[in-house]
Amino acid sequence: MAIPHPAALVVTPATGFLTPIINVEPLGTALANTNHLYEYFTPPLASVMPNLATGLSRNTSYIFGIIPSQDGLRYLFDHTIYPVATGVITIKVESGHNDGPTVWTPVLAATAYGTVAGTWVTISHYGTVAATEDRIRVTYSAASGNYLPSQILIYPAPDPTLKPFAAPWIVTSGFRVYEDSLLDGGATLRPVTTEMLDRCRRNSIRVLTDRVHNVFSYVQEDGALGTPLHVAPFASLPAEGWATVGRARAQIGRESKATLQVRVLASVSAGTTVDRVWLSTINDEGVLMDATVGAPGAMVSESLVVHPDASGFVDFSLSLRASAGNTCTIHSAMAFWRPGS
Amino acid sequence: MSRATPNTKWLGAVSTLTVCGTDVAPTATMVLLRSADQSPIDVGCMLYGATAHCVEANTAAVDTKRRFLVVIPPGCHHARMFVTRAGDSAGTSQSDTTAGSTTSGGFAGVSVIKMPSGVGGAETYLPAAIYSSIIASDSDVNDAPAVSMDRPFKVPETLVAGLELFEVNVAAGVSVAVFQRTADLETL
Numbered sequence: 001m002a003i004p005h006p007a008a009l010v011v012t013p014a015t016g017f018l019t020p021i022i023n024v025e026p027l028g029t030a031l032a033n034t035n036h037l038y039e040y041f042t043p044p045l046a047s048v049m050p051n052l053a054t055g056l057s058r059n060t061s062y063i064f065g066i067i068p069s070q071d072g073l074r075y076l077f078d079h080t081i082y083p084v085a086t087g088v089i090t091i092k093v094e095s096g097h098n099d100g101p102t103v104w105t106p107v108l109a110a111t112a113y114g115t116v117a118g119t120w121v122t123i124s125h126y127g128t129v130a131a132t133e134d135r136i137r138v139t140y141s142a143a144s145g146n147y148l149p150s151q152i153l154i155y156p157a158p159d160p161t162l163k164p165f166a167a168p169w170i171v172t173s174g175f176r177v178y179e180d181s182l183l184d185g186g187a188t189l190r191p192v193t194t195e196m197l198d199r200c201r202r203n204s205i206r207v208l209t210d211r212v213h214n215v216f217s218y219v220q221e222d223g224a225l226g227t228p229l230h231v232a233p234f235a236s237l238p239a240e241g242w243a244t245v246g247r248a249r250a251q252i253g254r255e256s257k258a259t260l261q262v263r264v265l266a267s268v269s270a271g272t273t274v275d276r277v278w279l280s281t282i283n284d285e286g287v288l289m290d291a292t293v294g295a296p297g298a299m300v301s302e303s304l305v306v307h308p309d310a311s312g313f314v315d316f317s318l319s320l321r322a323s324a325g326n327t328c329t330i331h332s333a334m335a336f337w338r339p340g341s
Numbered sequence: 342m343s344r345a346t347p348n349t350k351w352l353g354a355v356s357t358l359t360v361c362g363t364d365v366a367p368t369a370t371m372v373l374l375r376s377a378d379q380s381p382i383d384v385g386c387m388l389y390g391a392t393a394h395c396v397e398a399n400t401a402a403v404d405t406k407r408r409f410l411v412v413i414p415p416g417c418h419h420a421r422m423f424v425t426r427a428g429d430s431a432g433t434s435q436s437d438t439t440a441g442s443t444t445s446g447g448f449a450g451v452s453v454i455k456m457p458s459g460v461g462g463a464e465t466y467l468p469a470a471i472y473s474s475i476i477a478s479d480s481d482v483n484d485a486p487a488v489s490m491d492r493p494f495k496v497p498e499t500l501v502a503g504l505e506l507f508e509v510n511v512a513a514g515v516s517v518a519v520f521q522r523t524a525d526l527e528t529l
Binding site for chain 1: 342343344348351358359360367373375376378385386389392397398404406409410415423500501502506514518520527529
């Protein structure tokens, strides 16, 4: 009895389906491939590149929304950093939920990592994120001098020693692991059931729909340790004038339509919090779709229907506006795609 | 015979969780077996969403060189980078956007991928997005360039997802999207 852990997809040749003799294969390979999906299907939960001024040598912290797996997966966190000084950078990562106040749970306790002046480094660590969490906070501190946190990437990295690879062999998403004695009893081959065929499809779809893809990101400091880079109002714009702070192109598979989930964290110094942030898209057909959310200092959720072009591309534009006499800041804006939606 | 990299559209396709349907004793055909086998291949080889990163890295006030990792799914061999360019003072020619990746040869010398810049218009980045543009790296493959040029990025071509490190210099937004897939998965 063994649970296959294929390190890569195994592609059964097309000839393998031409009148094969009764045997474990190719069905065993198909089922084992679903185990591979659970371990190695790794769309980005979050990929953010913080906006910040050059030469920062103080601590910085960032908060951005997430939609984690319902299975409480372990994730791999990659921090790509450019350090100016040789020394140490300390990283702390927390997951959180709720507003007023947010309940924070440690993902990575404050941990020091060595840096070499002028040498790019990617610092990696694991962390488990519960299904109930809706945001991540990352804090950097570098006593040795200035540094640039260029990117934070988070993607699934399930622990192969935990469920579903251990009892009870099934997880919340509905994925059920394949264990090879189902088909191969040694000298006795087991009978094939329709469930085994269906499990190939069911397991695949469960993994697919459980893990969202981060397709848009804009992140600045959360304001706890310093002033973010872009704060409205901006010069030459009147109060209530929309200022664009980000434009970028995403690809959403080969879909012609998708409903994205948007998570925005923004705040104002005073005044109205209504309709302060505008995330819009335009494809090559000129269709304009948008979602406008408030800026209450709490995580705001919205859905956004997009129509990618034939290659799956969508151009996003992010804008904000401040009311007269007040400021407005976007701390983070994230959009997620769940395949099938 | 061969097996092409799938190109599945998922909208409307995820509600079907079985290959046997409601038939408790379907005829044991190769079509059923092949359909079961294809499901994890369809999901495993799907294109991950290419993240549109909004990052200001194109002025003197911010660091202009950024590195970032991208998860490359199985069955891919080339990708393109999409860079947001923002306007500068009227009549000013900005620096070319340069980029690189590990598998494309690295981040120096002739391996550097150069996306030429046009002359900027009025300073319009923050007030008016209509003057910013999104440029794409070229689509003509050249994995052994003699000089630094505009070309696609070679990415690892395997049957398991992997990370690729990219660098971009002078950008106001960046994403990387796969545009060439493996023709026959049986060759990997």
